[in-house]
Amino acid sequence: MAIPKVMGTELEYGITVKNDRDFDPISSCVLLVNAYREDHEGKILWDYDQENPLADARGFQVEGEKYTPNQQENIARNKTLVNGARYYVDHAHPEYSCPEVTTARDVVVYEKAGERILEMSRREANQLLPQGSQMLLYKNNSDRKGNSYGSHENYLMDRRTSFKQIVENLMPFLVTRQIYTGAGKVGSESRTQPCEYQLSQRSDFFETEVALDTMVKRPIINTRDEPHADREKYRRLHVIVGDANMSEYTIYLRNGVTSLILSMIEDGAISKDMSFRDPVKAIKDVSRDLTCKREIQLERGVRLGSVHVQREYLEMALQYTSSREIDDETRDILEKWEQVLESLERDPMELHRKIDWVIKKAMIEGFMERKNLDWGAPQVEMLDLQFHDTRPDKGLYYLLERKGEVERVVTDDEITTAIHTPPDDTRAYFRGECLKRYAPEIFGVNWDSISFSIGDEPIRRILMAEPLKGTKAHVEELLDSSRTAADLVKNLRT
Numbered sequence: 380m381a382i383p384k385v386m387g388t389e390l391e392y393g394i395t396v397k398n399d400r401d402f403d404p405i406s407s408c409v410l411l412v413n414a415y416r417e418d419h420e421g422k423i424l425w426d427y428d429q430e431n432p433l434a435d436a437r438g439f440q441v442e443g444e445k446y447t448p449n450q451q452e453n454i455a456r457n458k459t460l461v462n463g464a465r466y467y468v469d470h471a472h473p474e475y476s477c478p479e480v481t482t483a484r485d486v487v488v489y490e491k492a493g494e495r496i497l498e499m500s501r502r503e504a505n506q507l508l509p510q511g512s513q514m515l516l517y518k519n520n521s522d523r524k525g526n527s528y529g530s531h532e533n534y535l536m537d538r539r540t541s542f543k544q545i546v547e548n549l550m551p552f553l554v555t556r557q558i559y560t561g562a563g564k565v566g567s568e569s570r571t572q573p574c575e576y577q578l579s580q581r582s583d584f585f586e587t588e589v590a591l592d593t594m595v596k597r598p599i600i601n602t603r604d605e606p607h608a609d610r611e612k613y614r615r616l617h618v619i620v621g622d623a624n625m626s627e628y629t630i631y632l633r634n635g636v637t638s639l640i641l642s643m644i645e646d647g648a649i650s651k652d653m654s655f656r657d658p659v660k661a662i663k664d665v666s667r668d669l670t671c672k673r674e675i676q677l678e679r680g681v682r683l684g685s686v687h688v689q690r691e692y693l694e695m696a697l698q699y700t701s702s703r704e705i706d707d708e709t710r711d712i713l714e715k716w717e718q719v720l721e722s723l724e725r726d727p728m729e730l731h732r733k734i735d736w737v738i739k740k741a742m743i744e745g746f747m748e749r750k751n752l753d754w755g756a757p758q759v760e761m762l763d764l765q766f767h768d769t770r771p772d773k774g775l776y777y778l779l780e781r782k783g784e785v786e787r788v789v790t791d792d793e794i795t796t797a798i799h800t801p802p803d804d805t806r807a808y809f810r811g812e813c814l815k816r817y818a819p820e821i822f823g824v825n826w827d828s829i830s831f832s833i834g835d836e837p838i839r840r841i842l843m844a845e846p847l848k849g850t851k852a853h854v855e856e857l858l859d860s861s862r863t864a865a866d867l868v869k870n871l872r873t
Contacts, residue, residue: 463807809849
């Protein structure tokens, strides 16, 4: 029986400072992250001791140095937020990692809360810049100079499921899901085949099928084995192949369908061999096929279009769920998935209110027609970038949203609440509430632990190896009865 799919996303944002000849992305990221203020006080470390980025899911340890910043750099580069998220500097990008959630709808809520958090800190950071300079942020995946940055998804899986089985069954799904998860991109990059427009911002940058790295020789399936939970029971599947999506509908479908497929893999419900002969070539070919009809060569000799491949997965999912009791969200995901595939078969432009790459294409084509431009015009490339601008008054996606021209999944009130409130059905609740209540006594935090520094006592680390413990139902009474951090540590011992 598949385990519940605790999940989350990690978004690296593009950053620049307008009118700054000496722009330094790292110092700008540090300024941005530290510009964000929450009510709690305390200088809290991110606990790197609990991380091991060199562990490979195929059963070995990769050679290399594990980077651990010193205490001052750690505090400057990391913020753990009261909503359970992590907000930090990752290489030369600001990154927001949303708290662990259990539904695709909550992924939308907390990912969108992250957009607002970055916008709030951008405004504060701009107050500290020289007159005439302005920091700009983009929720996209490419700087147009050959550099790509990630939009990663994480899904909790049963460790008993072999990684080989995951790779074989998931690869064709990930290669083809971009027909409804792609963010859309004008042109090509990374020395790949030229095109006017393609479905995905990331597909040009994948060079191999399976590997550990996320920055060079990027793999379609990443092998990082860092569960952030009980290693004997769980695996965290780190999906790096997705785009940074603006559309709530796309985010919802992306995480909802993917988590369902992973449950099916755990339960042995992928009954058809959909393996591609050349997945790396296929992921680029699919991205360039705006009709979604180009056929891909499968290992078993047949050729199928990307929609057909997704339909095969949908049929297996319908069979899988027909003998199980499913919740309303799973039922809704299945319906939306089927409707989207039907539209893609008829005419992808039917999805101009729902799917990122179609929304963007329709917007750009309308502009090109009005201005009598072609795809090579510099204004068209600029429109692509402005679609992802995080400024609510300037970003073109937000403009479409205000005009009611895109379909929504959640409400503004839900997003606003999620900025300061953790989800109540995962351990993120305990993490966020501890930050609200005991921040001055918190020494360090990680996804699966919180460490307290109480008086002259040794540092006390509370482990949170079970992602579905530490929920509101599980710990609210404990927290309410613990006026101080010392009380909490004492009550946890008894």
